Amino acid sequence: MRIGELSKISGLAPSRIRFYEASGLIRSVERKANGYRDYAPDTEWVLEIITGAQAAGFSLEEIRQLMPMNASGWQHDELLSGLKQKVEEIGVLQERLAQNKAQLLLVIKGIEGKPEGMACADNAQMLIDRLREERGGQAYGKRAVTSSTRKNARQASRA
Structure with missing residues (x-):
């Protein structure tokens, strides 16, 4: 899914999504030939976890340390x-x-x-x-x- 669709679904600004990507909180995405980012379907729940954790008082560094890079990597x-x-x-x-x-x-x-x-x-x-x-x-x-x-x-x- 493209960043605009992910933005609408998640309620986050595209710049915030790009920031999370650059910070390593969500997986880097492949760019299509036209330059558009193509996010995996599980990116939506990852963003929900990130924003929920921030609302609970976790810093981005704490979230980065606790979050796996994929759904099967939970420690x-x-x-x-x-x-x-x-x-x-x-x-x-x-x-x-x-x-x-x-x-x-x-x-x-x-x-x-x-x-x-x-x-x-x-x-x-x-x-x-x-x-x-x-x-x-x-x-x-x-x-x-x-x-x-x-x-x-x-x-x-x-x-």
């Missing part, structure tokens, strides 16, 4: 490991986002509930102090210990 263990790692990364990101949301809501509450007559600078200092308390007294600028940090420390101690 089960590497694929499963890569998927599990991405799920763990998403969990860590969700924890961080939940903490960020809680802090923003606290700031909003503090701004909306500023005592009458209190200077903005004093209210800001009060909010900063409250945020420090919420973070367990940890000074700003220090790195929070997350599950991924603990995991990395465990892995390093095993090595």
Whole structure:
């Protein structure tokens, strides 16, 4: 199938399809005598996998490492490991986002509930102090210990 047809089916711009081809994510295609690219029928599902993986947070390099060049080349263990790692990364990101949301809501509450007559600078200092308390007294600028940090420390101690 030609690139225009593949573009319509996949919803991707022809330039994006050419980019994926140049990046090695889809197989290089044979050009016909007239110069048109002729894509294999399975290219459509490959593009669906690529765009789905990107939507799930995989980088193009991660996709390249996990995707086979043909339907029979799947590496089960590497694929499963890569998927599990991405799920763990998403969990860590969700924890961080939940903490960020809680802090923003606290700031909003503090701004909306500023005592009458209190200077903005004093209210800001009060909010900063409250945020420090919420973070367990940890000074700003220090790195929070997350599950991924603990995991990395465990892995390093095993090595």
